[in-house]
């Protein structure tokens with residue numbers, strides 16, 4: 001029912017529940033929704049929107065309406081307990097990690113983090129090897145003697161505890177390094193990347209491969225050297241509940257902001273009226289204009305969840321299938337959250353394919369290619385002249401951001417707005 005006030009708090013199994021938080025949350029908006037009651041309208045209740053809402057409410061007492069078209073908060077970080085009672089991530093495995101002190105300090109106001117250190121194994125013809133490919137992987141791939149020799153060569157060339165992007169390793173002329181590069185390229189990157197992007201590693205943005213470098217060392221964590229990493233002690237959704245729990249913030253679910261916004265070259269109207277407050281938009285820019293310049297390309301994922309009658313399915317949080325299968329990886333959530341659910345575990349397989357606009361799919365991954373960036377810049381140009389209209393986040397900035405990158409960007413934008421006021 002539009003405008004129905006929900007019970008306090010939001011969470012478990014997609015159901016609303018009583019909670020210790022007084023977050024104001026409503027499904028739909030009522031006929032008498034008055035934009036002028038709010039100093040800012042935030043579109044999207046993911047990291048980008050929620051961080052801005054909190055910062056602006058606290059930083060300059062702004063009254064905020066957060067409009068979210070899904071039926072839950074937390075954006076793609078949303079998690080919930082499934083029917084077996086296993087805490088799962090609805091939109092893919094999310095592992096918090098950052099080098100950014102400010103981001104970490106901000107988030108730890110709303111949650112503690114466990115000391116979970118994410119580890120990933122690649123299933124290479126049945127052998128499980130650490131990814132990023134490291135000292136141990138070399139020994140598993142080439143045997144002890146040759147593996148150690150190759151490792152010494154890597155240390156001599158790049159130094160110890162160094163991250164080396166596969167494309168950099170491939171560029172070396174030395175025959176032994178070329179052997180390592182060929183092995184890793186073929187067995188870790190080529191097929192996985194073909195599945196994930198429909199292209200070879202040479203055909204995509206080198207920064208994407210650079211996210212998972214070869215690691216010249218023994219650190220077998222997926223995010224080697226990141227000083228802050230872990231999982232939120234309760235859940236991501238609880239983190240968001242706390243962030244949005246503020247007297248000046250009201251959250252409205254099941255509301256597509258495009259139904260409320262009218263945009264021309266110089267103005268934004270909200271509910272048919274001129275709006276004098278700030279608008280923070282965290283959705284896709286092409287959608288905002290009905291794709292009228294063309295659709296921004298994305299990759300999407302089909303996520304197939306399966307609950308099994310066993311305690312544990314695989315030894316680590318994620319196993320990447322780098323030479324076989326149609327899916328890219330299997331995640332077992334209990335291995336990441338540390339949750340104890342005897343006799344049951346839930347796993348999830350990810351199948352990647354091209355995103356079709358208007359199909360109801362979720363645009364997960366931007367495709368960072370020059371023609372796409374050019375199209376994005378054209379949309380961006382159209383919003384740049386709009387007064388007090390701000391874009392932030394993975395969709396709105398058309399960037400392959402991790403959670404910490406989005407939080408940093410939202411903190412920066414909030415600072416700017418606060419400083420102007």
Ligand code: FAD
Nearest residue numbers: 044046047048069075076092094095257283393394402403
């Ligand atoms: P989103 O989370 O997408 O939030 C945007 C919100 O805006 C959505 O809820 C959407 O419904 C809403 N919205 C859009 N348009 C409208 C509209 N018109 N009206 C109302 N609401 C609207 N990061 C990590 O740091 N570690 C990881 O391990 C990790 N794993 C990931 C795995 C996968 C499969 C994916 C896809 C991403 C992963 N990320 C990870 C990245 C992380 O999900 C993002 O960086 C972060 O969630 C982006 O936050 P956001 O607020 O920009 O966008």
Ligand code: UDP
Nearest residue numbers: 131188189192193196208209211212320322
């Ligand atoms: N990648 C790969 N093999 C792996 C892991 C990663 O080829 O075992 C490539 C792939 O192209 C992937 C990119 O590196 O899209 C970035 O990987 P990451 O795990 O950071 O992707 P995400 O978790 O964001 O999906």
